Amino acid sequence: MLEKKGPSAVEIADWIRGQIRRRRLVPGQRLVEIDIIRQTGGSRFKVREALQRLDAEGLVDVEEFRGASVRNATMEEVRQLYQARGAMEGICAADFTARATSDEKAELNAVAEEMELCVAGPSPEQFARLNAQWHNLIMTGAGDHVIKGIVQRLNTPIHHLVFETFYRGERLRAAVQDHRVVVDAVMDGDAQAAERAMRTHVINGLEFLSRLDESVHFGED
Amino acid sequence: MLEKKGPSAVEIADWIRGQIRRRRLVPGQRLVEIDIIRQTGGSRFKVREALQRLDAEGLVDVEEFRGASVRNATMEEVRQLYQARGAMEGICAADFTARATSDEKAELNAVAEEMELCVAGPSPEQFARLNAQWHNLIMTGAGDHVIKGIVQRLNTPIHHLVFETFYRGERLRAAVQDHRVVVDAVMDGDAQAAERAMRTHVINGLEFLSRLDESVHFGED
C-alpha cells in the first residue's frame, strides 16, 4: 500500500483518515491492528501510535483491551463542529481580505467562477474538489496555517456529510451564491463583511444538513 | 507518581501536559522516554502513545530516532490560537445566553463578582483559578462540550502566557471589566452582544500579551 519500508505514525494516521473520508471505513467499524499492519506495512508500534493520534483527534475511539473503532458523530456534535469551523474560516476570510496578494484574490475569484459553471454539470466530485480548493485558498492566503490545521482536523468527521450535500442541486446553487458574496467582500477590501459572509456560508451548510437529517436520518447506524 | 498500577496513554499525556502547564517542562526541553516511564510508572508503549497524542495536539514535537521535545510556539502561532479561542468562546457565550439555566447565569455572575473583589488581593493564582472557573462555566452551561474540548486543547500551549498576564494589575482590571460586559449581555439575553463581548475579551488578552512581548520577549529560548 505504501511504498516506503517503514511508514511513520503520521503516515499511517493519514492513511486511516483517508479510508474514513472515503467511507471505506464507516462509523462503528472496528479497526483491528493486524489488518492495518498488513495493509500499511507499518510496525505494530507505529500502528498503535497512529490510533492514539486519531483518538486524540476524536476520529476514532480506543478502549482498553477492546481496540479502536470509528467514532460515530451525533447531530449535536456535528452542529458544534460546523459552528467552530464557521467561526474559524470566518477569521481566515477576514485575514485573507487584509493580507492576501492580488494574485491570490484573483485566483480565488477564478475558482469561484469555475464553480459557477460547474453547478450545471452533474459531477459532485468535481464540485467537491473545487470547493475544497476554494476554502483552502482562503486559509492559505490568509497565512493562518495553525487555524487551517485545526479546521482540517475538525473537518474529517463531517467530511462525508459535506460531500453528501453536493448531490443536491439546490445546495450547489446556494453555495455558489454564498461564495460570490464572500469574494465580493474580499474584492471590496471589507474584512468584516467577508468574515460574516463566510461564517454564514458555513452555517448555511449546517442548516441544509439539519433539514436533510430530519427527513432522512442517513447518519445513523 | 500515579498510584494505579498501569496509567493509560491518556493519563500519561495529561501528566505531561500538566508538567508543561506548570512550566516544569519548558519549550525546547527533551522528553526522554525512560524518564517519563520512571516518573509515571507507565509502560514504554503507553508513554510513546502519550507522546504521539501530544504531538497530534501540537504540544510536543516527535522526530524519528530523536524523540520528543516540548514545542516552542511562535508569536504568530499564539496569535492564531487566541483568535481561534476568541471565536469559539464567543460561540459559547452566545449559546450560554440562549440555553443556560437561570441558576447557571446566577453562578456566572457570582464568580464575576468574586473576581472583582480579587483584583485588589495580590494573588495571581486565586485570580487564575476563578478566571478558569468563569470561562468553564460558560462553555459547560452552553452545552458546547465539543467546542470546550477543542478550546482546552488549544489552550495548553498558551496557558502559561495567560497566567503571565495575571501578574499585571492593569490586565486584571481590564479582564474584570470585560467579564462584566459579557455578564450584562448574558443577563439581558442578548446573545449577539455576549458573543462580541467575549471575543473582544479574549482578543484584548492577546493584545496585552503582544505589548508585553514587544518589551520583554520572555517567550524566547
Next chain:
DNA sequence: GACGACGAAATTATTGACAATCTCGTCGAT
C-alpha cells in the same frame, strides 16, 4: 588551534514471545 574522522554512549525503533482480556459460540440444567 582548527577541522574532520572515528567510536563509545545514549536513545529510539523493531521484533517476537507471552500474558491478560474480551467475544462469541456451545453445551447442559431446568
Next chain:
DNA sequence: ATCGACGAGATTGTCAATAATTTCGTCGTC
C-alpha cells in the same frame, strides 16, 4: 425452549532482547 456457565479463539497489553540511529567527546592530522 430459555438461561447461564464454560471454554476456545481472537485481540490487545506487556516485557525483554536486539537493531538502528543520533549525539557527543576524543584523537589525529594539518
